[in-house]
Amino acid sequence: MSYIVLDLEFNGAYSKRQHRFFNEIIEFGAVKLDDNLRMVDTFSELVTPQISKKLNSHVSKLTHINMTELKECNRTFTHVLSKFKKFLGDGVLLSWGTSDVLVLMENCRYFDGVDTLPFLKAYCNLQSYCEAALDYHDRSRQMGLSACAELLGIGFEDDTLHRALTDAELTSLCFQKLYDPALFERYLDVCDETFYRRITFKNYNIYDIRDPQVNKKEMFFLCDRCSRKARRRSKWRVKNKTFRAKFRCSRCKREFEGRITFKKTFDEVKVIKRIAELPDPKKKETESPQNSDKEN
Ligand SMILES: [Zn+2]
Numbered sequence: 097m098s099y100i101v102l103d104l105e106f107n108g109a110y111s112k113r114q115h116r117f118f119n120e121i122i123e124f125g126a127v128k129l130d131d132n133l134r135m136v137d138t139f140s141e142l143v144t145p146q147i148s149k150k151l152n153s154h155v156s157k158l159t160h161i162n163m164t165e166l167k168e169c170n171r172t173f174t175h176v177l178s179k180f181k182k183f184l185g186d187g188v189l190l191s192w193g194t195s196d197v198l199v200l201m202e203n204c205r206y207f208d209g210v211d212t213l214p215f216l217k218a219y220c221n222l223q224s225y226c227e228a229a230l231d232y233h234d235r236s237r238q239m240g241l242s243a244c245a246e247l248l249g250i251g252f253e254d255d256t257l258h259r260a261l262t263d264a265e266l267t268s269l270c271f272q273k274l275y276d277p278a279l280f281e282r283y284l285d286v287c288d289e290t291f292y293r294r295i296t297f298k299n300y301n302i303y304d305i306r307d308p309q310v311n312k313k314e315m316f317f318l319c320d321r322c323s324r325k326a327r328r329r330s331k332w333r334v335k336n337k338t339f340r341a342k343f344r345c346s347r348c349k350r351e352f353e354g355r356i357t358f359k360k361t362f363d364e365v366k367v368i369k370r371i372a373e374l375p376d377p378k379k380k381e382t383e384s385p386q387n388s389d390k391e392n
Pocket residue numbers: 319320321322323324345346347348349350
């Protein structure tokens with residue numbers, strides 16, 4: 097079995113045909129790893145845009161790609177995709193986060209009128225995989241590729257990043273360092289109908305306290321100093337789609353704000369809890385208690 101680590105560069109363009117913004121792929125970069133995770137081949141192709149008239153400034157700044165070279169390479173998306181399919185063969189596709197797969201689907205739908213990627217047999221999101229392998233628990237933010245590389249002591253030069261092949265190479269190095277067959281098995285998806293429903297599912301926060309998916313039994317906090325269950329001292333309020341309330345620990349007198357997010361994903365409702373310091377008491381004096389409870 098071979099592993100193909102893919103990275104794409106894309107440019108946001110307005111499609112007059114579809115009256116909406118569209119992420120047009122401008123570069124494919126990929127690395128092929130063999131059974132023993134040795135790099136055996138690479139793939140690097142620019143794509144001539146058919147919708148984008150110019151590159152967004154952040155895209156050209158990040159990638160150093162310019163429109164002239166994209167026009168000069170004179171390759172359509174369909175052409176580069178067919179070359180990439182040959183490169184992929186029946187290998188497993190890997191990418192850092194799902195956005196590359198979603199953008200690939202978006203381009204296939206636009207240019208070839210197909211909603212899925214029939215050439216894809218199996219896929220693994222290496223961002224989720226590496227987070228699990230590193231036991232990374234900050235569920236409020238996802239780990240970036242360069243942060244992961246730094247954690248693993250993999251050297252890279254900042255200004256060579258954000259080109260498809262360099263990013264794919266760096267992703268491969270992270271994968272090689274963190275490879276664990278049993279864990280990988282758990283993160284490997286067969287690209288069936290469920291896979292497409294899961295990957296296109298848009299996560300959202302549930303913040304209506306009457307929603308049955310809000311499990312009230314989860315709405316407690318342990319003191320972050322002594323681990324005893326803290327008492328809630330205010331009503332729940334909602335801010336940024338997150339429930340917040342004041343808590344107090346009766347043992348060590350610690351007071352804090354407990355924040356809970358109920359995030360609906362395709363598979364589950366994730367409960368994310370954070371402890372924050374209470375707002376500055378000096379500011380609180382000028383605010384009536386009723387107001388702070390109603391604040392939304
Ligand atoms: Zn305590």
